[in-house]
Amino acid sequence: MCGFFLDLPRAAPLTRMIGSPVAHSMIPRRQTRSPIDAITFSFFFDIRGSYFFPLFHSLPAFIRKQTNNIYLVKIEKEAYCIRNMEEFCNQHLKELALDDWSTLLPSSLLFLKKLDLPALHPYCNASSQSILLPSAPDMGPPTEPININLYEHLITGWYYYVPPTIALFEVWFFFLAGYLAPAGALTLLWLSTRQNSLLDFHPCIGATTLISSWILMTDDQYVMEFGRPYGMILLLVTLFTLRPNQRHYPLLLVVCVLCASMSPWSPEDPDNMSVTVKPGLYYNADNSVVNGIIDIWKKNLPDYAQVATPWQWTGDARTGMPYTLNHVDRVPIFHRVWLPTVDNEFVALDVAFPSDGGHNWQNPLYLVFHGLNGGSKEGYVIDFCRERTKEGSTCVVMIARGLSNTPLQGWTFFHGVRTDDAHSAASILRDRVKQPDQVIAGVGYSLGAIVLNHYVSSYGDQVALDISVSISGALDCNYQQLYIRSQRIWQSMIVAHMKDQYLFTKWGDRIYRQLGQRSYQQLMRAKHIVDADAYTGVLYNGYEDLQDFYSQMSSVLVANGTKQSGYFSIPHLILQSFDDPISSWRT
Numbered sequence: 001m002c003g004f005f006l007d008l009p010r011a012a013p014l015t016r017m018i019g020s021p022v023a024h025s026m027i028p029r030r031q032t033r034s035p036i037d038a039i040t041f042s043f044f045f046d047i048r049g050s051y052f053f054p055l056f057h058s059l060p061a062f063i064r065k066q067t068n069n070i071y072l073v074k075i076e077k078e079a080y081c082i083r084n085m086e087e088f089c090n091q092h093l094k095e096l097a098l099d100d101w102s103t104l105l106p107s108s109l110l111f112l113k114k115l116d117l118p119a120l121h122p123y124c125n126a127s128s129q130s131i132l133l134p135s136a137p138d139m140g141p142p143t144e145p146i147n148i149n150l151y152e153h154l155i156t157g158w159y160y161y162v163p164p165t166i167a168l169f170e171v172w173f174f175f176l177a178g179y180l181a182p183a184g185a186l187t188l189l190w191l192s193t194r195q196n197s198l199l200d201f202h203p204c205i206g207a208t209t210l211i212s213s214w215i216l217m218t219d220d221q222y223v224m225e226f227g228r229p230y231g232m233i234l235l236l237v238t239l240f241t242l243r244p245n246q247r248h249y250p251l252l253l254v255v256c257v258l259c260a261s262m263s264p265w266s267p268e269d270p271d272n273m274s275v276t277v278k279p280g281l282y283y284n285a286d287n288s289v290v291n292g293i294i295d296i297w298k299k300n301l302p303d304y305a306q307v308a309t310p311w312q313w314t315g316d317a318r319t320g321m322p323y324t325l326n327h328v329d330r331v332p333i334f335h336r337v338w339l340p341t342v343d344n345e346f347v348a349l350d351v352a353f354p355s356d357g358g359h360n361w362q363n364p365l366y367l368v369f370h371g372l373n374g375g376s377k378e379g380y381v382i383d384f385c386r387e388r389t390k391e392g393s394t395c396v397v398m399i400a401r402g403l404s405n406t407p408l409q410g411w412t413f414f415h416g417v418r419t420d421d422a423h424s425a426a427s428i429l430r431d432r433v434k435q436p437d438q439v440i441a442g443v444g445y446s447l448g449a450i451v452l453n454h455y456v457s458s459y460g461d462q463v464a465l466d467i468s469v470s471i472s473g474a475l476d477c478n479y480q481q482l483y484i485r486s487q488r489i490w491q492s493m494i495v496a497h498m499k500d501q502y503l504f505t506k507w508g509d510r511i512y513r514q515l516g517q518r519s520y521q522q523l524m525r526a527k528h529i530v531d532a533d534a535y536t537g538v539l540y541n542g543y544e545d546l547q548d549f550y551s552q553m554s555s556v557l558v559a560n561g562t563k564q565s566g567y568f569s570i571p572h573l574i575l576q577s578f579d580d581p582i583s584s585w586r587t
Contacts, residue, residue, distance in 0.1 A: 082506060084138045088407045089124035096120060099335055105358030111394065112351070114433045117337035122346060123407065136411050141508035146517055159525035164496035167489045171316055174489070177212040178222065178313045181234045184209025188241040209238045220485060221314035224579050279578070293571055315579030319490075323379065332385045334376050334397070339428060341401070342420050348399040348406050349425060350376040354389045363393045364439045367426055367465065369448030370397065372529075373497050375404030380445055398425045400448070402502065411514065413507055415537050416447055416477070416553040419455040426455075426464035442468035446582070449473020450553060453574070457555040461569050469573045472580055474587035477550035481530055483584040490582045491528035498532065499524075514540050 082088040096119060101109065118125075137143070148156075184205060191205075216222045217231025283290050312318045332352035339347050353359050366388055370381050376397040385395040399406055401421055402413040412418075422442075429440055442465040444452030449470040456468050474480065503511065504524070512520045519535055526532040534546055543549040578585045 082139060082405055082407060084140060085123055085407055085409075088139075088405075089121070091405075092121055092124055095336075101335065104335075104353065107358035107361070108353040108394075111353070111359040111433055112335065112337065115337060115351075115428065116432060117339055117349065117428070119335070119337055121338050121407070122340075123409065136409065137509045137513060139407060139506050139509070141505055142512040142520070143509055144512070146521070148517075148521065152521070156521060156524050159527060160496075160499070163492045163527045167492040171320060171489050171493075173211075174215060174219065174221070174314070174316050175320065177215040177219075178317075180208055181212035181216050181231070184212060185234045185237045185241075188238055192241040206238065206242055210235070213238055219314075221316055221579055221581060225313050290571060315577060315581040316489075318577075318579070319581055326379065328379050328382045328386065330386055331382055332389055332395070334385075339398075339421075339425055341424055343410065343412065345401055345408055345410060345412075346406075347401045347421050347425070348404070350397040350399065352376075352385045352389055352395045352397075354392045354394065357392065359394050360392045361435045362438060363391070364388075364441050365429060365434065366393055366395045367429060367440060367442045368395055368397045369422065369442070369444040369452050370400065370404075371446030371448055372494065373403070373501060374445070374448070375399050377404070384443065396425070396429065398422065402507065408507075411510060412541075413502075413510075415541060416450050417454070417537075417541075417549065419451060419458065422451055422455045423459060423462075423464060430464040439466045440464070441466065443471070444469070444473055445471050446473060450477065453555040453572075454553060456570060456572050457568055459569075460567050463569055465570055467571045467573075469575065471575045472577070472583055473574070474583050475555045475574070476587050477553045478547060479584050479586040480550065481546060482586075486582050486584065487528035487530055491530070494582075495526055495529050495532050498529075499526075503532070503536065511536065511540065 082091065099119065101112065101119075104112075187205060188209060213231055213235035215231070216226065217228055217235055222231060281294070283294055285291050285294075309318065309321075312321055333355075334350035334352050337349050337351065339349050341347060366385075368381060368384065370376070370378055374381065376382070376385075376399065381397055385397065388395050398421065400414040401418075402408045426440065426442065434440055442452050442456070444450070450473040452468055453470050453473050453475055456463050456465065480486070511523070515523065515535060519539060523532060523535040526535070530546065533549060537543065537549045538546055541549075543552065576583075576585065
């Protein structure tokens, strides 16, 4: 389902949206807020492992060994994880030798010369002096032993492995429920017309159809797509075809009770399905800048009323299936340089030039901000840069500090509140390579979109971009605390990747020393991103609580109990889907 949408506080009258100079466009799933002094517009689119224990008495020692491997993390299996600066520099020098700038066209070489940033990381330069703080340990997992008893080992191991494994199976079952429910109901109707029903020998048909029908009736993704009656009808048909005299009937009744008790429609999030704003393009027609953009844009605006993949019925499928099935056929060639930050760290800028003709000084220059576990190797980043370089534009991907196999010397690694790195990257492009008639466009995905929203709404006239596009990023992050479905399924898998990629590998020792053993252990048990943010975001960085942390990350301001977005001094387009399974449309 597709459309355009601008979300305002629930109590805000429609006249506030019409009078706002913020333009937001939405495809059927999401929410934003617009102030009078903003120039914003939004666009919305609709077993890890098993073990056999031959001797029961060896179980305690085995468990301790396995859970210690969780704490100390098996880094040898993680090729992307660097353990110390020496290891990084050795790998970095090998990669640098393969990055041949001599093949670049003159305009591309001139771009890099004007940018005047080193290709060799300054920490790997023998002539430079390291600024590693004496109190900051090197990268890697905790070096101190973690002394906990067997019971705590078991609990930690359970939370580390089981929730993401269950979430993986659950999301695939949710993918298939839309097909299994109608197919199962038809099968049961056919079996009920036959004398020797096969159902007596195949109770799994009834159980699978019951569960799938219940999902269609209660899950917000299917309810937003088909409405609640569709799943309810399938459920009633299934119950009607099941005869009480069948020997498996009590078992199927138990399945119904379990479905009711484990409904994905959480009472803590009852109105996630209550989409109160219609899909569409929302903007302030009285704002001359935005109105001029929209007049030009409408001439080539695609029709999002037609779903591109009608066989994918939910946001789960439209998120997971492209990620699983699509393949990017040509990877742009990135050239990495290192940008100094305000606190004497260095973040990577990966530059991709047009393959034909080199850098063009008139075409738009794109600054890309990736998602939480991303980098320039992520499929969506590669796809965007490939298409833009085909058009003759240069793309610069800012790697969030400490991610994508980049090092840090100090204590402060990446989190969603930080915007000064984004400002440094945009400023150096504006000051050193931008031409008078050239446009610098910021593009953010997911958490990168949250950072971009925060940056352009908080820096006012100091924003170093000319225009920006936010894709699937929140304006009010506090609503994520209420999106229980996302926490249980998608966030569980994402946080498992975070743990393996950098929380307990690259930054494990620093997090352990900052949090202490007890809080570090609780972080190990984090079931989703909100759980992890309570430690890596709040406790590690000194915020008061999650409310404070998410408020600081958001682009909305709270004054006298009412919410409004910050001051957007540039045109800002927000694309969001109502059925986004990771970020609630209410954010």
